[in-house]
Amino acid sequence: MSKPSARTRLADAAFALFDERGYEQTTVDDIAERAGLGRTTFFRHYRSKEDVIFPDHDRLLELIRDRLATSSNSTALVAVSDAVRLVLLHYIDEGELARRRYVLTSKVGALRDREIASVARYQRLFREFIADWMGDSAQAASLRAELMAAAVVAGHNHVLRRWLREETSDPVGEVDEAMREVLALFPAGEVPDAGAGTTVVAFRTGQDIEALLPSLRRLVEGGLGT
Numbered sequence: 001m002s003k004p005s006a007r008t009r010l011a012d013a014a015f016a017l018f019d020e021r022g023y024e025q026t027t028v029d030d031i032a033e034r035a036g037l038g039r040t041t042f043f044r045h046y047r048s049k050e051d052v053i054f055p056d057h058d059r060l061l062e063l064i065r066d067r068l069a070t071s072s073n074s075t076a077l078v079a080v081s082d083a084v085r086l087v088l089l090h091y092i093d094e095g096e097l098a099r100r101r102y103v104l105t106s107k108v109g110a111l112r113d114r115e116i117a118s119v120a121r122y123q124r125l126f127r128e129f130i131a132d133w134m135g136d137s138a139q140a141a142s143l144r145a146e147l148m149a150a151a152v153v154a155g156h157n158h159v160l161r162r163w164l165r166e167e168t169s170d171p172v173g174e175v176d177e178a179m180r181e182v183l184a185l186f187p188a189g190e191v192p193d194a195g196a197g198t199t200v201v202a203f204r205t206g207q208d209i210e211a212l213l214p215s216l217r218r219l220v221e222g223g224l225g226t
Helices: 006-021 028-035 039-045 049-053 057-069 073-094 096-107 109-134 139-164 171-183 209-224
Strands: none
Touching: 006 028, 006 039, 006 049, 006 096, 028 039, 028 049, 049 096, 049 109, 057 073, 057 109, 073 096, 073 109, 073 139, 073 171, 096 109, 096 139, 109 139, 139 171
16 A cells, blocks of 8 residues: 555645644644654745645646636537536546545634635636626626526535535546536526517426426516516
């Protein structure tokens, strides 16, 4: 069996110390000593003890940009789903480390604030991509892009938290379903004015048509009242 890399040893040492002493009480020197490595080696892999905790968000954001950049106007929503899956798979690949981070960030306010800031970066990237795809030339389009990006991120985070809490054995399947649910909420293009006619958006569901009819009727009646 191969020996763990220095980066992995440092991460394992850091989380062990965070569990034993608490995050605030643990220093970089403590982590390096527990890992059997020098301070210089620590800073070769991480900029601070905080960086040990979080995944490489810059690299993940670049992967998302690359995937979105390969899409065309007709495949934009597929690209969004694929990009979300990339993020989820990164956490899954981390395995237990991701779960330990989840527990730690829920206890330490400063770490939780950083996590929130990181989520905002993902949402901004999706918002900019979606706005460009929709031809964001009006305030209404800008609002739709903001709402859509927020829904995309919320759908991913819902599934991620379920996986982190070991509540699902198929997170990839769940995130794909979540994206289908989210993207079905939005029209594939510009929304016409209320007086320009009737727009019907169709999508597949496992529900029986009889069960759906009351909801569809309420939706239509509500739309006619605006």
